[in-house]
Amino acid sequence: MEISVQNAYDEEMKRLEDTFTEINRQLAELKNIPPYTGHDHTEQVLDSIRDSRRRSLAVAQTEPYFGRLDFQEAGQEQPTPLYIGKVGVEKDTTLQLLVVDWRAPVASLFYSYTGGLDPVEYDSPDGLVAGLVYLKRNLVIRKQILQRVVDTFDRTGNNMAVTDEFLLYRLGENKDNKLRDIVSTIQSEQDSIIRAVKNSAMLIQGVAGSGKTTVALHRLAYLLYQYRDQVRAERMIIFAPNRMFLDYISGVLPELGVGDIQQTTFADWALELLEQEVKLVDPVEQLRYWFQTGPARPIMDDSAAGRFKGSVRFMQWLEQAIGQYEASAAPKTDFSPWAGAKLSQQTMQEWYDVEYRFEPLMKRRDRVLARVKRWLEMELDKVWETSLKKDYKKNGSARLREFTKSWMGYTPFSFYKELFQTASKAKFLTAELYNEIPQELLASTEALLKKKRVMPEDLAALLYIRSKFVGIHGDLTFDHTVIDEAQDFSPFQVALLNLHTRNQSFTILGDLSQGIHAYMGIRKWEEFTALFEEGKTAYFQLNRSYRSTLEIIYFANEVLKLGLEQPVALAVPVFRSGDAVNIVQVEEAALIPSLIAAIHKLQTGDITTVAVLARTEARSEALFKQLNAAGLPVNLISAGQQHYEGGISIVPTFMSKGLEFDAVMIMDVDGLNYPATEQDAKLLYVGCTRALHSLQLWHTATASPLIETIQGDFVVR
Numbered sequence: 118m119e120i121s122v123q124n125a126y127d128e129e130m131k132r133l134e135d136t137f138t139e140i141n142r143q144l145a146e147l148k149n150i151p152p153y154t155g156h157d158h159t160e161q162v163l164d165s166i167r168d169s170r171r172r173s174l175a176v177a178q179t180e181p182y183f184g185r186l187d188f189q190e191a192g193q194e195q196p197t198p199l200y201i202g203k204v205g206v207e208k209d210t211t212l213q214l215l216v217v218d219w220r221a222p223v224a225s226l227f228y229s230y231t232g233g234l235d236p237v238e239y240d241s242p243d244g245l246v247a248g249l250v251y252l253k254r255n256l257v258i259r260k261q262i263l264q265r266v267v268d269t270f271d272r273t274g275n276n277m278a279v280t281d282e283f284l285l286y287r288l289g290e291n292k293d294n295k296l297r298d299i300v301s302t303i304q305s306e307q308d309s310i311i312r313a314v315k316n317s318a319m320l321i322q323g324v325a326g327s328g329k330t331t332v333a334l335h336r337l338a339y340l341l342y343q344y345r346d347q348v349r350a351e352r353m354i355i356f357a358p359n360r361m362f363l364d365y366i367s368g369v370l371p372e373l374g375v376g377d378i379q380q381t382t383f384a385d386w387a388l389e390l391l392e393q394e395v396k397l398v399d400p401v402e403q404l405r406y407w408f409q410t411g412p413a414r415p416i417m418d419d420s421a422a423g424r425f426k427g428s429v430r431f432m433q434w435l436e437q438a439i440g441q442y443e444a445s446a447a448p449k450t451d452f453s454p455w456a457g458a459k460l461s462q463q464t465m466q467e468w469y470d471v472e473y474r475f476e477p478l479m480k481r482r483d484r485v486l487a488r489v490k491r492w493l494e495m496e497l498d499k500v501w502e503t504s505l506k507k508d509y510k511k512n513g514s515a516r517l518r519e520f521t522k523s524w525m526g527y528t529p530f531s532f533y534k535e536l537f538q539t540a541s542k543a544k545f546l547t548a549e550l551y552n553e554i555p556q557e558l559l560a561s562t563e564a565l566l567k568k569k570r571v572m573p574e575d576l577a578a579l580l581y582i583r584s585k586f587v588g589i590h591g592d593l594t595f596d597h598t599v600i601d602e603a604q605d606f607s608p609f610q611v612a613l614l615n616l617h618t619r620n621q622s623f624t625i626l627g628d629l630s631q632g633i634h635a636y637m638g639i640r641k642w643e644e645f646t647a648l649f650e651e652g653k654t655a656y657f658q659l660n661r662s663y664r665s666t667l668e669i670i671y672f673a674n675e676v677l678k679l680g681l682e683q684p685v686a687l688a689v690p691v692f693r694s695g696d697a698v699n700i701v702q703v704e705e706a707a708l709i710p711s712l713i714a715a716i717h718k719l720q721t722g723d724i725t726t727v728a729v730l731a732r733t734e735a736r737s738e739a740l741f742k743q744l745n746a747a748g749l750p751v752n753l754i755s756a757g758q759q760h761y762e763g764g765i766s767i768v769p770t771f772m773s774k775g776l777e778f779d780a781v782m783i784m785d786v787d788g789l790n791y792p793a794t795e796q797d798a799k800l801l802y803v804g805c806t807r808a809l810h811s812l813q814l815w816h817t818a819t820a821s822p823l824i825e826t827i828q829g830d831f832v833v834r
């Protein structure tokens with residue numbers, strides 16, 4: 118070991134021992150205070166503070182910090198070392214910081230500082246603080262043992278350039294079946310997204326592997342820390358594409374010490390809000406339809422039902438239909454329970470139009486009807502003669518029932534169904550509105566709704582109707598909403614979520630180049646920006662990709678260039694080199710044995726997780742059977758899957774989105790399965806960019822035009 122490195126190591130060992138001594142002392146002190154079980158409020162608060170300190174100290178006890186930054190604030194004589202960790206720890210007696218929480222303002226320097234001798238500054242609650250960085254050091258502490266000390270900048274030494282050796286070391290590690298936190302290596306451009314202000318809709322276009330999902334999760338942890346008086350974990354929500362993906366990311370927030378944030382899919386959330394009144398058609402069927410191969414394969418253009426029903430125009434269409442209902446629903450007659458008693462239509466209309474105007478529609482109806490009932494009771498009270506009163510009561514109740522019946526009330530589903538009924542076409546729709554719906558869509562929707570079934574693209578519409586009919590209660594509003602894989606969301610879905618989200622506080626992340634569900638997703642980000650108030654949106658682009666090696670990224674970029682007229686962005690790799698991408702051609706008969714041999718070979722190296730990607734579900738199942746029969750233990754991942762197990766997985770390519778594997782082997786990369794279309798280029802790009810260290814593309818028939826001409830030293834055949 119070099120002397121300076123040895124010195125650094127010794128220095129950090131000493132500091133670590135001191136830190137442990139202090140943490141242990143504090144923990145022992147807390148242990149001696151028994152938990153409070155009484156009713157005194159102040160004592161209860163103090164007890165909960167002690168409890169949260171206990172939890173933080175327990176986290177800090179094994180890995181107290183991961184970074185050190187020596188910062189000399191302007192006006193001070195010397196730099197102060199700041200140790201940065203997942204949780205902040207104070208020195209008990211002095212309130213001096215032993216460890217700074219990574220989310221604290223001063224810790225932003227650790228992430229935003231990318232080298233150089235110039236002064237730097239950070240935004241503190243008291244304004245900008247400027248100063249000089251003297252040292253930036255990464256430390257790896259595992260189970261209380263100091264494993265690595267890496268300086269990325271040292272003002273006093275020779276190490277002036279920030280070569281992020283530490284980042285490369287972290288990226289080179291293998292992955293298991295869960296996404297991990299990245300607190301120790303957050304990059305500057307990611308940090309500015311994590312720390313961006315709360316009340317704006319942030320749209321982030323990020324290339325595959327740029328850390329979008331990871332950044333979103335860290336941002337939630339940051340918002341909870343920075344805006345702790347304004348946001349609550351249970352009022353924050355993250356929407357992800359499917360349950361398996363949710364399982365895959367489920368470890369990150371607990372690792373960051375935040376729990377209770379809602380993590381769900383749009384469909385699950387919507388169905389719950391609709392009180393399970395409808396059922397969703399089996400999503401597998403839809404996936405099978407859109408991802409079939411051969412000449413029957415549908416084109417994903419704007420004529421797709423999902424594009425129509427996901428549009429803002431469809432939302433406006435519904436609004437107009439609801440408007441028609443609003444204008445016509447209240448009965449246009451007086452209410453007269455018996456001769457001589459009359460509640461005028463005008464009075465009731467006024468209650469409806471003026472007094473209860475700001476209530477949701479079904480509530481307005483309930484309110485007016487309840488008031489009519491009260492009026493009836495009051496009229497009855499005026500009648501003294503017993504037999505007449507009895508008669509009036511009977512007649513009055515019957516009239517009220519009739520009157521109530523003539524004012525149709527709806528659930529979101531029954532109203533939606535009404536709109537799609539060919540027979541009652543004029544009910545709440547003008548001829549013009551009615552004719553806007555393509556006939557085919559009308560018929561297919563009507564048929565499905567009759568069976569109480571809906572497509573995913575109907576859910577936003579149903580929730581929109583719900584919002585107008587019963588309103589959105591406080592407990593259904595969010596302090597912050599994250600939408601991951603947002604390119605697959607429709608503008609209508611986002612507009613709907615905006616109704617549920619306070620102050621347009623959104624983080625919306627996605628990648629247009631991975632828009633493989635273009636039958637419902639967006640084509641450009643402007644489709645979302647247009648939904649928000651002007652001046653309350655921000656757009657970021659993340660172009661650096663951290664997941665894959667240089668070779669894999671160069672290769673994936675070539676696929677995009679061959680298939681897309683103008684890719685939104687090409688990924689820029691960090692300098693991490695691995696094996697060349699391998700294009701393998703084999704005879705059909707030799708495929709399975711060759712595949713097994715190749716997997717074994719990968720496993721004798723460092724590879725832990727392997728994905729074999731197949732173009733369709735049917736092909737996945739067939740490969741699964743063949744590999745299993747040959748004695749290879751593999752997991753089949755199918756649509757609707759809840760968990761991701763790791764190991765060797767057989768996955769339809771379209772299901773692999775969002776996941777990552779040490780090695781990826783894409784099967785059947787030929788002209789039938791991956792023709793030179795935009796759709797297939799995106800699909801193949803998704804497949805290629807799932808790989809961290811090794812990528813192989815296999816084919817038996819002639820290679821796909823999307824890979825055939827790719828040349829360079831990053832690929833071998």
Ligand SMILES: Nc1ncnc2c1ncn2[C@@H]1O[C@H](COP(=O)(O)OP(=O)(O)OP(=O)(O)O)[C@@H](O)[C@H]1O
Binds near residue numbers: 774
């Ligand atoms: N700053 C970083 N330090 C270390 N690892 C990082 C960093 N940023 C991202 N990564 C790693 O890169 C990989 C990709 O991250 P993530 O899945 O969040 O990206 P993504 O943009 O959502 O990808 P995709 O769109 O392809 O699904 C993960 O393994 C993540 O841990």
